[in-house]
Amino acid sequence: MMNVAAGLRSSEMELLRAVSSDYERLYCNNCKTSIVDLHRVCPKCSYELCLTCCWEIRGKCLRGGDKMVQRYLDRGKAYLHGGEPLSLDKEKNKTSSRKHVKLPSEWQVKGNGDIPCPVEKLGGCGHKCLELKCMLPANWVSMLKIKAERLVKLHKLDNGLGTLTGHCSCLFDNEIGVVNDAIQEHGSKERLYSPLAKDLQQGDLEHFQWHWIKGEPVIVRNVHELTSGLSWEPMVLWRAFRDVSNKKGSSNVNVRAIDCLDLCEVELNIHKFFMGYLEGCVHSNSWPQILKLKDWPPSNHFEELLPRHCAEFVSSLPFLEYTNPFSGILNMAAKLPANILKPDLGPKTYIAYGFVEELGRGDSVTKLHFDMSDAVNVLVHSAEVIHTSDQLADIEILKMRHVRQDQMELYGNYRDSNLPLEEQVGMDFWPKHLKMIGITSKKEVNPCQCSDSTTKLLMKTLGFQNEENSKLDKESNGRIKEAHISDTSFSNMHFPNGWDEDSCLLMKGQVDADVMVKVVKSPKRKSRTRKKKVKSCQTSLLVQNKEELEVGESNRKIYKTHSDKAIDACLTNEASGGGALWDIFRRQDVPKLEEYLRKHHREFRHVYCSPVDQVVHPIHDQTFYLNMHHKRKLKEEFGVEPWTIIQKLGEAIFIPAGCPHQVRNLKSCTKVALDFVSPENIHECIRLTEEFRVLPHEHRSKEDKLEVKKMMLHALKYAVEELEKLTA
Numbered sequence: 001m002m003n004v005a006a007g008l009r010s011s012e013m014e015l016l017r018a019v020s021s022d023y024e025r026l027y028c029n030n031c032k033t034s035i036v037d038l039h040r041v042c043p044k045c046s047y048e049l050c051l052t053c054c055w056e057i058r059g060k061c062l063r064g065g066d067k068m069v070q071r072y073l074d075r076g077k078a079y080l081h082g083g084e085p086l087s088l089d090k091e092k093n094k095t096s097s098r099k100h101v102k103l104p105s106e107w108q109v110k111g112n113g114d115i116p117c118p119v120e121k122l123g124g125c126g127h128k129c130l131e132l133k134c135m136l137p138a139n140w141v142s143m144l145k146i147k148a149e150r151l152v153k154l155h156k157l158d159n160g161l162g163t164l165t166g167h168c169s170c171l172f173d174n175e176i177g178v179v180n181d182a183i184q185e186h187g188s189k190e191r192l193y194s195p196l197a198k199d200l201q202q203g204d205l206e207h208f209q210w211h212w213i214k215g216e217p218v219i220v221r222n223v224h225e226l227t228s229g230l231s232w233e234p235m236v237l238w239r240a241f242r243d244v245s246n247k248k249g250s251s252n253v254n255v256r257a258i259d260c261l262d263l264c265e266v267e268l269n270i271h272k273f274f275m276g277y278l279e280g281c282v283h284s285n286s287w288p289q290i291l292k293l294k295d296w297p298p299s300n301h302f303e304e305l306l307p308r309h310c311a312e313f314v315s316s317l318p319f320l321e322y323t324n325p326f327s328g329i330l331n332m333a334a335k336l337p338a339n340i341l342k343p344d345l346g347p348k349t350y351i352a353y354g355f356v357e358e359l360g361r362g363d364s365v366t367k368l369h370f371d372m373s374d375a376v377n378v379l380v381h382s383a384e385v386i387h388t389s390d391q392l393a394d395i396e397i398l399k400m401r402h403v404r405q406d407q408m409e410l411y412g413n414y415r416d417s418n419l420p421l422e423e424q425v426g427m428d429f430w431p432k433h434l435k436m437i438g439i440t441s442k443k444e445v446n447p448c449q450c451s452d453s454t455t456k457l458l459m460k461t462l463g464f465q466n467e468e469n470s471k472l473d474k475e476s477n478g479r480i481k482e483a484h485i486s487d488t489s490f491s492n493m494h495f496p497n498g499w500d501e502d503s504c505l506l507m508k509g510q511v512d513a514d515v516m517v518k519v520v521k522s523p524k525r526k527s528r529t530r531k532k533k534v535k536s537c538q539t540s541l542l543v544q545n546k547e548e549l550e551v552g553e554s555n556r557k558i559y560k561t562h563s564d565k566a567i568d569a570c571l572t573n574e575a576s577g578g579g580a581l582w583d584i585f586r587r588q589d590v591p592k593l594e595e596y597l598r599k600h601h602r603e604f605r606h607v608y609c610s611p612v613d614q615v616v617h618p619i620h621d622q623t624f625y626l627n628m629h630h631k632r633k634l635k636e637e638f639g640v641e642p643w644t645i646i647q648k649l650g651e652a653i654f655i656p657a658g659c660p661h662q663v664r665n666l667k668s669c670t671k672v673a674l675d676f677v678s679p680e681n682i683h684e685c686i687r688l689t690e691e692f693r694v695l696p697h698e699h700r701s702k703e704d705k706l707e708v709k710k711m712m713l714h715a716l717k718y719a720v721e722e723l724e725k726l727t728a
Contacts, residue, residue, distance in 0.1 A: 018133040025341060025707065026135065028053055029123050030062070031693045034707040037141060040130035042117040047124040049115070052693070054130075058109050063694045072607035080261055080361070080609050081287065082401025141713065148716060151723045192643060194219035197226050197318055197652075208319055213680045215656045217584050217643055220318040223378060224650035230312045232381040232670055234274035234351075237306065241270075241297060244305050260290040260352075261362035263607045270296075277353060277668045280385035286394035288387075290364045292352035299348035313347050313672050316378065318652060322678050323376055332677040333373070335715040343706050345373070345675035353385070354579070354665030358627055359395070360402055361609055364665035368597075369622045371655060372692075372706045373675045373685050378652045381670040382579035409611060410603065578646040579669045582653060583626065584661040585642045587684070592638040593660065594618040600630070619660045620691065620701040626662065647671075658684030677711060 018041060020026055026035040028050035040049045056062040075085035107118050110129070118124035151157070193211045195204060197220050211218055242253070255270045273291065281289040303310040317323040321330045325345060328334045336342050354364045585593055597604075597618035604612045606623045615621060626634065635641045646666075647653055655661055658681065677685060685708040695702045 015132060015134045015138065017137075018135055020135065027703070030118075032697070032703050033689065033693045034710065035135065036707070036709045036713065037136045038132065038134050040115060041133050042124060042128050042130055044128045045117060045125040047117050047130070049130055054115060057107065057115055060108075062107075072610050074608050075610070079405075081285065081398050082405040144713070144717060144720065147720050147724075151720060151727070154727065155723065192217060192219060192645075194221060196221050197223040197316075197650075200318055205319060205321060209680070212654070212656065212678065215587050215659060215681075215684075217645070217656065217659065218654040219645060219647075220652045220654075221648070222650045223316045223318060223652045224380070227312055227316045230308060232309070234277050234381070234383075234670070237309070237670075238270055238274055240306055240309065244307075255296050256294045257291040258294055259362075260292060260364055261287075262609060265294065266291070277351070278383050278385070280387070281353070282391065285398065286391045287362065287398055288353070288355050288359070288395070290353045290355065290362050292364065293349070296349065296351065299346050300344050302347050302349070310347055313378065313380070313674075316652075317376060317674070319654075322374075323674060323676055325674060325676070328676065330678060332679065332682065332711050332715040333675070335718045336711060337714060340710075340714075347672050347674045350377075350669070350671040350673065352665050352669060354382075354667045354669055355385075356666045357395075358664070360399060360627060361605065363625065364669075365625045366663040367622045367625045368619055368660055368662040370619055370660055370688055370701075371657060371675065372688060373677045373708075374657045374681050375655045375673055375675050376652050377647075377655065377671055377673040379579050379647045379649055379669060379671050382649055383668040385668060406603070578648050579665065579667045580647040580671065581664045581666055582645040582647055582661060583631070583642040583663075584645065584655060584659050585640070587656075587658045589638075589640045590619070590658075590660060592640050593634070596634050596638055596640070597624050600633070603630070616696060616699060617691070617701075620695060620699065622700065624662075625664070656684070657681040658688065677706070677708065682708065682712065 015038075018026070018039070026039070026048065027033065028035060028039070029047050030049060030053045033050050033052070035048065035050055038051055040051075040054055041047065053062060073085075076083070079085045107116065107122070109115055114129040117126055117128050117130060119126040193207065193216070195207075200220070208218060245252070253270050254267050255273060257266050257268060257273060258264070259266055273293065276289070276291065281291070283289055297305040314324065320328060322328055324331060324334065325347075326334060333343070333345055350366070352364045594617075598615055601612045601615050601618075601624070604624050606612050612623050615623075618624065631641065642661075645653060657677075685706060689706065689708055692701055692703070
C-alpha cells in the first residue's frame with residue numbers, strides 16, 4: 001500500500017503507535033466514525049481524523065461535518081387536539097432549518113501532501129499538520145489476511161454465504177406458522193418462517209439460515225414455555241429492582257418516561273408508572289395518556305440490576321449460535337476480547353402503555369428506524385386496559401378534530417373551501433358515508449339524539465364553540481423553552497387510584513428529539529369564542545380505522561390492507577394474545593420508502609405534534625410512523641408494503657440488519673431485545689455505518705456505536721486461530 005503523502009509503501013514506513021487504552025473508543029473528530037487502525041492525529045491538540053475524511057479532504061468533498069439545529073414550536077395544549085395554535089412571533093415562526101458548517105477554504109492539502117489541523121471552530125488548533133499513526137501492531141492486518149487466505153485454500157472452504165438453492169419447506173407445509181402473506185412484484189406469495197420453540201431441532205438452524213440470508217424476519221413462538229417461568233409482571237420487576245437498589249444504597253425510585261402525545265420527557269415514581277401500565281391513564285378530555293419508559297433499567301446495567309431476569313431471557317432465546325451474547329459461535333459481537341470495551345448490545349427493556357386502536361396522535365409507537373445490527377425482540381408481558389364506552393366515544397370525536405386540523409394545515413383554511421361542511425371536517429365523520437370496520441362497539445347514534453354533553457362536545461369538535469380551546473390556551477404560559485421544558489403542568493390529567501400530580505413532575509433538560517432541539521415560545525393570547533348555528537348534530541360515534549376511507553367524486557370506499565387484516569385478527573380468538581403490531585420493510589424497498597417519506601413528510605407530526613418540516617434522512621431521523629392510511633398510499637403509489645406481524649406473548653421476532661421497521665403497542669407491553677451481529681448481515685452493518693457517517697453532527701443516529709470493522713477483525717482472528725488448532 002502506497003503512502004499518499006510521501007509516495008511510500010506502508011511496509012517502508014515506521015508508523016508511530018497511537019496511545020490509547022483498551023477501554024477507550026477512538027472516534028474521528030469530523031465524522032464520528034470509530035477508528036480501528038490507521039488515522040491521522042494532531043501532535044499539539046490531538047485532533048483525530050479517519051482516513052476516509054483524509055481522502056475526501058484531498059478530493060475537496062469532505063462530508064460528515066455538517067451541523068444542524070431542528071426547531072419545534074410549542075403551539076399550546078389546545079393545538080395537540082386540533083385546537084387553535086397560540087399566535088407565534090413571525091420572526092421566530094419559521095420553518096425548521098439546518099445550519100451547515102462548510103469546509104473552510106483554508107482547510108486544504110498543502111503542496112507536499114500534508115493535511116493541516118483544522119481551525120478552532122471545527123475543533124482543531126489550526127497550527128500543526130496531522131501525523132499518520134496506527135492502533136494495531138505493524139502489518140497485523142495484512143498478516144491476518146495472508147493466514148486466512150492460506151487456511152481457506154488448505155481446507156478447501158467455500159463461500160458459506162453463497163446463493164441458496166432449492167426451496168424452503170415453508171412454501172409447501174401448511175402446518176408451518178404463517179404470520180402474513182407478502183405479495184412480491186412477480187405475484188408469488190412469500191411466507192415467513194415462524195416455528196414453535198418446542199419444535200426446534202438441530203436441523204432447524206439451517207432452515208433459519210435459509211430465510212435469514214435472504215433478509216427475511218423470523219418469528220419463533222412460545223419461547224417462554226421453555227423457561228423456568230420467572231414472572232415479568234411489572235410489580236415483580238419493580239420489587240426486584242428495588243431490592244437490588246437498596247442493597248447498593250440507592251434510594252432513587254423515579255424514572256424518566258416519554259409522553260407519546262408531545263414526545264416530551266416526564267419524571268415520575270416508578271410505582272406510579274406501573275400502576276398506569278396496569279390500569280391506564282387519561283387526560284381530562286378522555287384522551288389516553290401513553291407513556292414509554294426511557295432506558296429503564298439502563299441497558300448497560302440490566303444484568304446487574306435484574307440478574308435473574310437477564311439470565312432467564314438469554315436462556316429463552318432460540319438459535320443461540322447467533323443470539324448468545326457471550327459465546328454465540330455465529331455472533332461476531334461475542335468474539336471481541338474481554339479486555340476491549342464492547343458496544344452496548346443489550347439486553348434492554350422496552351416498557352410502554354398501549355392502545356388497541358390506531359389513535360393517530362400519541363400512539364404507543366417506536367417510529368420507523370434501522371437497528372445498527374441484527375436484533376431479536378421478545379414480548380415477555382402484556383396487560384390490557386379496559387376503556388369505557390364514554391371514553392371511546394370522546395376519543396372518536398377528538399380524532400375528528402385532528403382530521404379537521406390536518407386538512408386545514410395541509411390544504412388551507414377550511415372556511416375558504418368550496419367543499420360541503422362534512423368534507424371540510426372530514427368525510428369519515430358523517431354516517432351516511434361510513435362502513436363500520438371498527439375494533440370496539442359499532443353502535444351508531446341517531447341524528448339529533450345525542451346527549452347534551454355529547455352535542456356540546458360535537459360543536460366544539462366542529463370549531464363552532466371554541467371555549468375549550470381558549471381555556472387550554474390560557475393555561476399555556478408560552479415561555480421560551482429551548483432544548484427543554486421546565487414548567488408544563490399536569491393539571492388537566494386524570495390519574496388512577498393512588499396517583500398525584502407531584503409524581504408526574506416534568507423533567508428539566510430533555511426533549512426526546514432526534515437532533516439538537518430549539519423550542520420557540522409563543523406569547524399569551526386573549527381567549528376567543530366563536531359561535532355558529534348548526535342545523536344538525538348528525539354524527540356517528542365509535543367509528544374505527546377512519547384512515548382507510550377513500551374519497552371519490554361520487555362515492556366513498558373503504559379498502560383493507562394487510563394491516564387491516566392484522567388488526568381484525570387481533571380481535572379473534574386466534575390472535576387474542578397480540579400485544580404489538582410490527583411493520584418490517586424489505587431492504588430492496590428502502591429507496592422507494594425513502595422517496596415516499598420525502599414526498600409526504602408534511603403529513604406526519606413529531607415533537608409537540610408539529611408537522612415534520614424537514615427531512616435529513618427519512619429513516620435515520622426516526623420521525624415517521626406510517627399508519628394504515630400511509631401504508632395504503634405507499635402501496636398504491638410505489639407498490640411497497642411491509643411484512644405486518646402481530647407479536648403475541650412469548651414470541652421472539654428476529655429483525656435482520658438493514659430492514660427498516662416500526663412498532664405500535666396494542667396493549668401495555670414489556671419487551672426485551674438483544675442486538676447481535678451475524679455473518680450474513682455484516683455487509684448491512686457496514687452500509688449503515690457509512691450512512692451514519694454523513695449525517696449532521698447533532699443527529700441522533702450519528703455516532704458509530706457498533707464499531708463493526710473492529711468486530712470483523714477480531715472475529716477473523718478468532719476463526720483463524722480455531723482453524724490453526726484443527727490443522728495442528
